[in-house]
Amino acid sequence: MLNMQDSGFIENPYPALKELRAFGQPVWDEQLGMFLAATHKDANSVLRNRALGRIFKPKEPQSTWETFNWLHADSILDSEPPKHTRLRSLVMKAFNPKKIESLRPDVERLTNQLLDAIERKLSNQGEFDLIADFAEPLPVKVIASMLGFPDSDEHLLRPWSQAIVKMYEVSPSEQDKKDAIKASEEFADYVHGLMLERKKNPGTDLITDLALVEEDGERLNAHELIATCVLLLNAGHEASVNGFGNGMVATLKNQQQLALLKANPRGLAATAVDEFLRFDAPLHLFERTATEDTEIGGVSIATGQKIAALLGSAGRDETVFERADELDLTRDPNPHIGFGAGIHFCIGAPLARMEMTTSLPALVERFPNLELVSNPKRRPTFVLRGYESVMVRA
Numbered sequence: 001m002l003n004m005q006d007s008g009f010i011e012n013p014y015p016a017l018k019e020l021r022a023f024g025q026p027v028w029d030e031q032l033g034m035f036l037a038a039t040h041k042d043a044n045s046v047l048r049n050r051a052l053g054r055i056f057k058p059k060e061p062q063s064t065w066e067t068f069n070w071l072h073a074d075s076i077l078d079s080e081p082p083k084h085t086r087l088r089s090l091v092m093k094a095f096n097p098k099k100i101e102s103l104r105p106d107v108e109r110l111t112n113q114l115l116d117a118i119e120r121k122l123s124n125q126g127e128f129d130l131i132a133d134f135a136e137p138l139p140v141k142v143i144a145s146m147l148g149f150p151d152s153d154e155h156l157l158r159p160w161s162q163a164i165v166k167m168y169e170v171s172p173s174e175q176d177k178k179d180a181i182k183a184s185e186e187f188a189d190y191v192h193g194l195m196l197e198r199k200k201n202p203g204t205d206l207i208t209d210l211a212l213v214e215e216d217g218e219r220l221n222a223h224e225l226i227a228t229c230v231l232l233l234n235a236g237h238e239a240s241v242n243g244f245g246n247g248m249v250a251t252l253k254n255q256q257q258l259a260l261l262k263a264n265p266r267g268l269a270a271t272a273v274d275e276f277l278r279f280d281a282p283l284h285l286f287e288r289t290a291t292e293d294t295e296i297g298g299v300s301i302a303t304g305q306k307i308a309a310l311l312g313s314a315g316r317d318e319t320v321f322e323r324a325d326e327l328d329l330t331r332d333p334n335p336h337i338g339f340g341a342g343i344h345f346c347i348g349a350p351l352a353r354m355e356m357t358t359s360l361p362a363l364v365e366r367f368p369n370l371e372l373v374s375n376p377k378r379r380p381t382f383v384l385r386g387y388e389s390v391m392v393r394a
């Protein structure tokens with residue numbers, strides 16, 4: 001049984017996850033009410049098994065949770081075919097690797113602006129926060145600008161998103177629930193307003209494209225459009241912030257790997273980014289529900305039962321990765337499943353990789369003497385696992 005709220009577990013879940021993998025098959029967790037698939041093979045099978053769906057269970061009472069509920073039920077992530085296929089194909093066009101690569105110069109420019117601001121901060125304060133000053137603003141700015149979210153309102157995005165994603169943890173508090181309900185309503189209203197405005201005055205952004213879209217004669221309805229925009233805005237930065245932060249802290253604590261990175265930041269960027277996601281995953285647990293009787297790793301999963309894929313645990317599976325508990329920024333091949341697998345495989349993977357392979361070498365080149373000021377503090381969450389702040393000097 002995993003205690004996902006225990007601070008020791010959140011600080012370092014890997015020994016407990018290793019014990020779970022030692023069972024060699026999915027294990028029933030009574031407290032969570034679901035099976036846990038901890039090996040790479042089983043977690044991968046969970047994500048690919050078509051008898052296991054992402055079935056969103058509306059929160060009760062529905063009148064209080066109305067907006068939160070449809071923001072999920074009508075999003076790509078929480079729908080299944082045929083609705084999932086229709087929604088996903090509308091968005092995929094904007095995220096194809098060629099289109100994403102064309103955004104690299106913009107990402108370079110944004111990265112340099114952030115690094116300039118950090119330099120000014122360093123000359124005044126002598127230290128900066130790798131999360132708040134770098135890892136967070138970059139993906140937020142990129143996805144906000146892709147969607148056509150006005151710069152002046154960017155500060156609204158992170159608090160709304162954070163309030164909503166807290167509901168993905170095991171036991172959110174009453175205050176967390178109130179915050180999530182309020183954030184869902186405000187966020188949805190805001191995106192709705194923006195969408196109406198873009199229908200009248202089309203721009204060159206993704207909200208305009210989606211608002212005007214007509215695929216196979218079938219438009220997105222208003223809820224689907226708003227839910228898709230909110231999902232992209234949230235998914236477009238939450239995991240990237242934590243993935244970059246987790247990987248940088250692991251590297252700054254490992255002098256040998258840090259030296260390798262400093263010696264060849266551009267050459268190593270691609271393998272380093274994938275190793276960041278394998279070694280200390282930003283997203284740990286994704287649930288599925290059986291829509292018919294099925295089987296994972298020799299264990300029967302009955303219709304209606306839940307099973308979760310543990311992605312961070314899969315990344316440490318010794319049967320797939322040599323020296324799985326060691327950070328190796330040159331690791332190649334690296335078949336981690338940090339971006340998922342199967343029909344819900346991350347749409348934003350090319351974008352996340354492009355952002356991180358741009359920002360990582362730029363950071364290391366500008367500040368080759370980067371070091372931790374103190375041991376950084378974790379956020380008290382496991383499903384989305386990352387650091388509150390990471391103070392560094394350079």
Ligand code: HEM
Pocket residue numbers: 047054076077078088143231232233235236237239240243277282283286287337338339340341343344345346347348349351352
């Ligand atoms: C390091 C960064 C990222 C990681 C580790 C990550 C990881 C994931 C994972 C594991 C899933 C699958 C969830 C499941 O199977 O239940 C997923 C889905 C998704 N991700 Fe990402 N993601 C990242 C960045 C992004 C970015 C930048 C976007 C940008 C828009 C994005 C958009 C999405 C969307 C829309 C889905 C839903 C796909 C579907 O249901 O078909 N992600 N992501």
